[in-house]
Amino acid sequence: MSRDLSGFRPVLSDDEIARALTRMAHEVVERSKGASDLVVLGIPSRGVPLAQRLARSISSVEDIDVPVGAIDVTMYRDDLRLRPARALEPTDIPTGGVDGKIVVLVDDVLYSGRTIRAALTALDDVGRPQAVRLAVLVDRGHRELPIRADHVGKNLPTSVRESVKVLVEEVDGRDAVLIGAAEDPVAHVDLEDAR
Amino acid sequence: MIRHLLSSSDLTREQATTILDTAEEMARLTEGRSVKKLPTLRGRTVVNLFFEDSTRTRTSFELAAKRLSADVINFSAKGSSVSKGESLKDTALTLAAMGADAVVVRHSASGAPYRLADSGWIDANVLNAGDGTHEHPTQALLDAFTMRHHLGDLDGRHIVIVGDVLHGRVARSNVSLLATLGARVTVVAPPTLLPLGVEHWPCEVSYDLDAALPGASAVMMLRVQQERMNAAFFPSAREYSRRYGLDTQRFGRLSDDAIVLHPGPMNRGMEITAEVADSERSVIVEQVTNGVYVRMAVLYLMLAGAGDGTTGQEGAA
CATH class of the missing domain: 3.40.50.1370 (Aspartate/ornithine carbamoyltransferase)
Incomplete structure (x- = not known):
């Protein structure tokens, strides 16, 4: 469902998103001392195209193919019982798996940290990576769990009464990060409704 | 939901x-x-x-x-x-x-x-x-799932369901689900094994298996229960098998990408021959x-x- 974004103002433009992802790609490579063991996994829905771009960017920096996929966390969420059952998003673990690899989880917005907690549990059932890193385009604060991102596109101080929207070309037709008033105070779950 | x-x-x-x-x-x-x-x-x-x-x-x-x-x-x-x-x-x-x-x-x-x-x-x-x-709705869902996996979207596909439609809940559930999904369904059975009111089901009804098979994307053979065989629904097991069984000859007339389903348990030699049940296009174990x-x-x-x-x-x- 498309939302009325008229009250929202831009925080990052398409160019700025591209630059942030390029910088994050270099950071990931530097941190992992190369890209040979990397597996990049996006969290649906907006994390998946971002993961693909990040992986592409890493591949072009290091000149090797970085496996990229998706990991759906719906079945592992702690708020399942609070809302009607949701349709699942695709999970796609690259052939070769994650055992012994460095997994880079990619999501659009880091907020409460609960999605990432769910992703870590989901990853447990897939295999045992050597390490798990977290890359997010926007960190908006207000963590409810002891979780932090390793690579951040932009730190964005927000109020809980605000809502952050990430639009990506592949899903929304354009790239942008927007901020505006939240429709309901538990707005961090809203992001998924935007499709 | x-x-x-x-x-x-x-x-x-x-x-x-x-x-x-x-x-x-x-x-x-x-x-x-x-x-x-x-x-x-x-x-x-x-x-x-x-x-x-x-x-x-x-x-x-x-x-x-x-x-x-x-x-x-x-x-x-x-x-x-x-x-x-x-x-x-x-x-x-x-x-x-x-x-x-x-x-x-x-x-x-x-x-x-x-x-x-x-x-x-x-x-x-x-x-x-x-x-x-x-x-038996989950049986129909798993059959539809299996067909969709092999055939893609079921919209417009022709599915043939053969056998004991009268006593079989599988047929009824399948017909309504497949119709909902847009498939064209033909039910084939001897007149004695069709339920009252089958003409109101969202499907075609036929007594002739050979006429129904051309153009079918999937054929679902239903189990003929042993206890029915002596209850005068058809003259003999052999005659049923000859007219409504899926044998190698009939199987050969199906198009190359058509699949064969059976909800199990099978009566090999009755509604389906062993060669067909074990062939590559039989998806019975997958079901x-x-x-x-x-x-x-x-x-x-x-x-x-x-x-x-x-x-x-x-x-x-």
């Missing part, structure tokens, strides 16, 4: 598609993984209430519930209070008192699951696992695997969400 699953004709196209899509994700989430288990239904209790024996369906539901981390209780008529004469109502009250979240019912009386769902005896979600000669995924999907969609959010077409669906 759905409160009870009693009949496949209750499902809208959108709901049916959601179930099949979810089942596909279930397959992807558990296939080839060392941990074939998801934590989603932790703390939920699923009761398998089987008044009729059905090892295959019960085991499939049990495995599906366990893969989603639900607790499973098997309650079969034999050796339980039911064999001592307990009524459906008292059994339901007992299960309610035990805190069952979902009840999977198999009953020889058509409509028993409806009674359970509508009576107010028990608050749990009810899944029909076969009631009398009426419906069993897919049954688990489809039942996982249904249990997930029924039980994972908010208990009272039953109107739920909203959200990401």
Whole structure:
């Protein structure tokens, strides 16, 4: 469902998103001392195209193919019982798996940290990576769990009464990060409704 | 998303598609993984209430519930209070008192699951696992899932269902679900094995298997139950087999990408020959695997969400 974004103002433009992802790609490579063991996994829905771009960017920096996929966390969420059952998003673990690899989880917005907690549990059932890193385009604060991102596109101080929207070309037709008033105070779950 | 699953004709196209899509994700989430288990239904209790024996369906539901981390209780008529004469109502009250979240019912009386769902005896979600000669919706869903996996979108596809339509709940459930999904269905059976009112079903009816086969994307052979063979529904097993059995010759006339289904258990040599049942285009074993995924999907969609959010077409669906 498309939302009325008229009250929202831009925080990052398409160019700025591209630059942030390029910088994050270099950071990931530097941190992992190369890209040979990397597996990049996006969290649906907006994390998946971002993961693909990040992986592409890493591949072009290091000149090797970085496996990229998706990991759906719906079945592992702690708020399942609070809302009607949701349709699942695709999970796609690259052939070769994650055992012994460095997994880079990619999501659009880091907020409460609960999605990432769910992703870590989901990853447990897939295999045992050597390490798990977290890359997010926007960190908006207000963590409810002891979780932090390793690579951040932009730190964005927000109020809980605000809502952050990430639009990506592949899903929304354009790239942008927007901020505006939240429709309901538990707005961090809203992001998924935007499709 | 759905409160009870009693009949496949209750499902809208959108709901049916959601179930099949979810089942596909279930397959992807558990296939080839060392941990074939998801934590989603932790703390939920699923009761398998089987008044009729059905090892295959019960085991499939049990495995599906366990893969989603639900607790499973098997309650079969034999050796339980039911064999001592307990009524459906008292059994339901007992299960309610035990805190069952979902009840999977198999009953020889058509409509028993409806009674359970509508009576107010028990608050749990009810899944029909076969009631009398009426419906077996999860079988239809797993058949549709299997066909969709091989054929792609079922819209406009021609599906032929052959055999005992009169006593078979599988046929009824399949016809309505396949019609909902946009497929063209032809039911083939001797006139004695067609139920009253079959002309109102959303399908074509034929007595001639050879005429129905050309152009079919999938052929589903139904089991002819042994007890019917002597009950004058057809002159002899041999004649049935010759007119309505899928043998190598008929199989050869199917198009190259057509598939063969059978809900099991098979009577080899009766409705289907061994060569056909074991051929590459027979997906009969696959149907069993897919049954688990489809039942996982249904249990997930029924039980994972908010208990009272039953109107739920909203959200990401």
